[in-house]
Amino acid sequence: MTLNDRFIIKVPASTANLGPGFDSMGLAVDLYLTLEVEKSDKWNIQSVSDELKGFPTDETNFILQIAIKTASKYGVNLQPCQIQVASDIPLARGLGSSAAAIIAGIELADSVGNIGLTQQEKLLIATEVEGHPDNVGASLFGGLFIGSYQDNEVDMLSISNISFEMVAVIPDEILLTKDSRGVLPAELSRECAIQASSTANLLVAALLTQNWGLAGKMMSQDLFHHPYRKPLIRAYQEIEEMAKELGAFGVALSGAGPTVLCFTEKGKGKVVERGLKSEFSRMSTKILTIDFSGSSVSSVERFVK
Template sequence: MPLNNRFIIEVPASTANLGPGFDSIGLALDLYLTLEVEGSSRWEFYSTSDELKQFPNDEQHFIGQVAIKTAEKYGKVLSPCKVTIQSEIPLARGLGSSASAIVAGIELADRIGGLGLTKQEKLLIATEMEGHPDNVGASIYGGLVIGCYQKNEVDILNFANLSFELVVAVPQEILLTKDSRDVLPEAFSRQEAIEASSTANLLVAALLSQNWEVAGKMMEQDLFHQPYRKPLISFYEEVEQVAKSNGAFGVALSGAGPSVICFTEKGQGKLLSQVLQSEFTEMTVKHLNVDNDGSITKEVEKFVR
């Protein structure tokens, strides 16, 4: 049955790991992937962004494929739609672009197919597609998320209204997640695993108790991925040094990189972003806040974030 009115899906970007929280900690950011959807006789995907024009404009579009496959899980065939896409999330820069697209596709299927999915059901579908719950969980729930995916089950807790700001330095070059995963070790010794997991545990406790000094220290002491990925990011240490000299309490690779994300107390993000932009003119520096709402679907005339 064709759609009679337009609606909008808005999905936040995300940063993951935050240092030692490898594949399990995510944070929603106030950069958005936005889909404006209306009925059509065939599937159509359009974007005004040059970066997104490389993708198919029919049902082979990644978001369309996610939507169609999600509906198939529930025995539904979706009515085709015209989807206009706008995105503030740079591709392949460690800011959850693929995760936001997966979540958008699931939300599209849920709305068109009338699936009535809960957030938990959306999370499981998205995690099965993405392979881990950190980015997709943040995009669905908003705020800070800590998740676990084992034995085809996913559990997650989310926390909103965190009192810090973020500044992200986004380079021009991309870094594919697959390439950054290839440098990681296949296994850790028991002692290494204990040290790495205890660091992640303490990071969560520090963030929730607002002990910024300890949180920043734990980000630096990650053993899971940053020691192996930092050599791929030639500018990491320089960004870290400038950021920590200008108000950042913590610095980490954003996801798999190459973007570097810096954490500041409330009120200090704007100044830090200005300093970093003046120091690293070849990068795009963004002053961000945590998105606390997660993905939203609204009728056009009622849409207000």
């Protein structure tokens, strides 16, 4: 694809795990990180979103570091760019803000440096940075993403023939992934591992066959991380109980938390969101839908401000 000197990179947010799909299952959602890029004589990245105002504006910015390192991997020196960045992805809330930034940096390197990366190459680079493929894979490919990272390879499937809504309940406080990972056990017994993996397997089958009740049951039976992380999340139990009373078929932490996702059949999200917003007024609530497009790069003329 030939781009003009100005172009747009758009990357969706993601939720990971969906309960038992720990570090292997992700879902792209309709919140976005957007970069408007113009080639320049020096690097400068400015935010038009208040939440990103404190980030570096030069090469030390995380997105630019990813771009420069990616290009360097292929022996390419990037021409500097002037970048405006906007995001409606909450930071450190379990909605893949760092994964979206990683994908944006890789797309920036590929576009400015004319590297010609395949989707699989982008995925591997992103997974090596992130450590697991769930969030980055969903942001890159869109839809429901299932991936396995072993021996420096990522095997994956991206599934688009699936449809449901989610209501995100987003606490004000942040929860860093490294802190949330710190409460997880180093090992699981064989019996626990069998039960945990069978639950994850059945979750996938339930989602693909639209057996929503079974999918929700498997979400609630996760053994990989929910038992250890739920105590860190304010009002998790109350949110789960009320969401199910309102019609949600399943509830799970979004990634490492603290956002709680309540899954509903299509068309039922408004009722669930309205009830949760009334009861948990000190938290933000938002209806989310699945993004099926994944990351995109387009000439600025096609971008409607």
